[in-house]
Amino acid sequence: MIKIQVPARICFYGDHQDYLDLPVIAGAIDRFIHLWAIPNPKKEFVLELKDLGQEFSIVLNDDLAVVEPGDFFRSGMAVLKQHGYVFEEGYFIEISGNIPVNAGLSSSSALLVAWIRFLVTINGKADEVSDFQIGRWAYDAEVKFFNSPGGLMDQYTIAQKGLLFIDTKSGKSERLVGNMGKLLVAESGLAKKTLLVLKNANVFAKKAVASVKQAHPEFNLAEAVLGDYQRYGQFVPADFQDHWYATIHNYHITLQAKAELEKERPDLQKLGNLMNQHQQILQERIQNTPMEMAKMMDAARMAGAIGAKTIGSGGGGCMVAMVPENKITAVKKAFLATGAKKVYEVEIIS
CATH class of the missing domain: 3.30.230.10 (Ribosomal Protein S5; domain 2)
Structure with missing residues (x-):
């Protein structure tokens, strides 16, 4: 077999x-x-x-x-x-x-x-x-x-x-050698809208970058820094401004998280803060987070979660939360009390 x-x-x-x-x-x-x-x-x-x-x-x-x-x-x-x-x-x-x-x-x-x-x-x-x-x-x-x-x-x-x-x-x-600490996955019970969310985000982000490159052909997204958001923002049409913001700032967040996770003992509070910043951009700029899920994650943070975010393209689905060991039960209850269908611990495996 x-x-x-x-x-x-x-x-x-x-x-x-x-x-x-x-x-x-x-x-x-x-x-x-x-x-x-x-x-x-x-x-x-x-x-x-x-x-x-x-x-x-x-x-x-x-x-x-x-x-x-x-x-x-x-x-x-x-x-x-x-x-x-x-x-x-x-x-x-x-x-x-x-x-x-x-x-x-x-x-x-x-x-x-x-x-x-x-x-x-x-x-x-x-x-x-x-x-x-x-x-x-x-x-x-x-x-x-x-x-x-x-x-x-x-x-x-x-x-x-x-x-x-x-x-x-x-x-x-x-x-990466660092770890993410204790992790909870919460199932919202809301079906994802993968292709619709991905298509819109994909198209808008690429058009934002293309408008910058049209004005400044030398611009290289892989070498972008936070200051480029303001520096080139005037060349991005209004319809794509949110996705321009998301592109530059999410990239910066990812690089900060990488630097922390290259350490054997990363600062979990810093990683949680970066996760929350990332989620705020997903929620407010890319608009991939239903209100019901936003409320669940807010409740999880109030109950002690260090960080929380949606998983996947968005529009529904699961959430992940970084949680201190002594807050696991409280955060589970907070997710369930605000509508989550299931909550369970997970570990990263090699």
Whole structure:
């Protein structure tokens, strides 16, 4: 039997920065997708998605010429076929997990990473292919294959695990030695609006940067400093001012957090403050946070959370909070009292 376990992920700093080729800080956490597979005599993959109550088959001789949007199983096969992989033996495959769906913890990317690992394993190359390459192929299958607006953070973090500073332009990752302290994830119960939020934020941010580069072709976003917000702001149309602010300030917050997490004993209060600053920008500038979730996070901070923010693209889904050990119970109660459906502790895993 083939057994594969793949984690969820949290972006702590740098949300809505990866499509601008700016860095992010993200970590893999101990919520998982599990895949079990045994050979079958059929020339097909027979899949059972336990949590969704779905069963379907993929015949091995499918030419994959037409792949419906969101069919990551076939897109994953198509991507690997482009790299010489073949699928000759059928399998019964069962998939389940404890990552909430459509909630910001990247259940879809985790599922796809598990699938890519399975396809690599049945080709006898599990020991030859790097985690980086697994992440790359998962990104190709989820984003590039469908020309979607997302970045590469989810797939690269899930495949490589740990707490990472990711250069989203190259995909190069740097492992951070610091920790985030005690972490709580709260499920809001509100469905995310991933594609709508991502599309708007992506388009507006890119237009803001393009307007600056049109006036000053020498401007390099990767070398931007806080003063550039004021220096070039006059060249940004009013409709894109909020996203111009978010681009420059979130980048600065991410770099500050990186400097702190490069230390073996980071200042958790400083990291919490940076998380709150990041959330304020997401909430007020990118406008990705429903009022209900904002109230939940305010209550969590009042109960003792050091920092709190939405997870993922926004519009709904989960929140993460940094919490002192002696405040865990109080913060859990605060989340639940203001409408959260579930709250649980998580750890970053390597």
